[in-house]
Amino acid sequence: MKKYFENLAFMVCLSYTVVSFSGAIINMISGSQTSNVNEIVIFVLCVIASVVLSLHGLFENLSMLAVMVIQYIAACALGTVFLLIVNIFNPISPRGWFELFRSFTIPYVVLALFYYYSVFTDTRKKDNLIKDIQKNRKEA
Amino acid sequence: MKLNLFEDKNNIDEHVDVYFSKMRPQIKQIIDTVNSERPSLSGRPADDDLDDGEEILIEPKEIYYLDYVDRKLFMYTGNGVYRIMKTLSECEELLWNYGFVRVSKSNLINIFKIKQLKPDLNMKVYAYFDNGERICVNRSYKKEFDEYLQRMRRMV
Numbered sequence: 001m002k003k004y005f006e007n008l009a010f011m012v013c014l015s016y017t018v019v020s021f022s023g024a025i026i027n028m029i030s031g032s033q034t035s036n037v038n039e040i041v042i043f044v045l046c047v048i049a050s051v052v053l054s055l056h057g058l059f060e061n062l063s064m065l066a067v068m069v070i071q072y073i074a075a076c077a078l079g080t081v082f083l084l085i086v087n088i089f090n091p092i093s094p095r096g097w098f099e100l101f102r103s104f105t106i107p108y109v110v111l112a113l114f115y116y117y118s119v120f121t122d123t124r125k126k127d128n129l130i131k132d133i134q135k136n137r138k139e140a
Numbered sequence: 141m142k143l144n145l146f147e148d149k150n151n152i153d154e155h156v157d158v159y160f161s162k163m164r165p166q167i168k169q170i171i172d173t174v175n176s177e178r179p180s181l182s183g184r185p186a187d188d189d190l191d192d193g194e195e196i197l198i199e200p201k202e203i204y205y206l207d208y209v210d211r212k213l214f215m216y217t218g219n220g221v222y223r224i225m226k227t228l229s230e231c232e233e234l235l236w237n238y239g240f241v242r243v244s245k246s247n248l249i250n251i252f253k254i255k256q257l258k259p260d261l262n263m264k265v266y267a268y269f270d271n272g273e274r275i276c277v278n279r280s281y282k283k284e285f286d287e288y289l290q291r292m293r294r295m296v
Contacts, residue, residue, distance in 0.1 A: 060280055064263030119263050127257040129289050133239075134252055136296040137166075 183222030208246040244278035
């Protein structure tokens with residue numbers, strides 16, 4: 001359990017750093033600015049995404065594709081609940097909602113495709129390794 | 141491998157010397173045999189009653205995979221399915237050196253019987269055997285599976 005929380009803390013720190021750093025670069029290029037509330041929203045969304053993604057072990061019997069879809073829907077749902085709370089204190093414009101889901105969906109889909117590709121290449125490598133072991137054993 | 145056998149009726153200290161360049165499964169099997177640790181998996185045909193069926197000795201190289209279903213352990217060979225009275229963990233310990241690796245909570249597979257390792261479109265990875273059957277390689281056993289293959293690669 002301790003290791004799980006250590007990994008989770010690492011993932012939150014890493015994802016928050018990457019997202020806020022990328023945001024800072026985009027703001028510098030476009031000349032726009034971000035607010036303190038935005039920074040807190042980014043942090044909480046990073047925590048939600050990290051927690052949801054870290055629960056992949058619970059869906060061990062499902063296919064990876066199904067797990068990705070379930071985790072995406074769960075993360076979006078929790079993110080929406082959080083933003084509805086934020087909306088009470090600091091109203092979010094319709095464009096803000098759209099931007100939020102777009103900025104969450106694009107990296108998620110890109111990383112999912114990357115993972116999909118890595119599963120195929122990794123399996124091909126292991127298949128070659130097995131054939132290599134079988135060949136060497138026959139020769140021995 | 142060259143094999144020298146020396147018969148000496150007066151020998152009171154029987155022994156075996158093994159000269160090898162690299163510790164391979166074949167060498168390890170010889171060591172296991174000398175140490176009387178050669179695995180002898182005995183099983184009864186799965187269709188027979190436990191009391192009636194004749195127990196059959198199966199060589200590890202004949203086994204495709206072991207499957208634990210409903211608290212019963214079955215071994216699948218080219219000739220049929222046999223029920224064995226051991227636990228999956230015991231078999232894992234006994235057969236690790238013979239190419240058997242755990243790929244899920246209920247399956248132990250023989251990597252020497254794998255025809256192809258292939259992912260499905262749903263990202264589940266399956267080991268296809270040369271008898272046409274397939275077993276899913278569970279994600280939570282991926283690390284152990286990788287380590288096992290690397291270790292076998294070094295040994296063979």
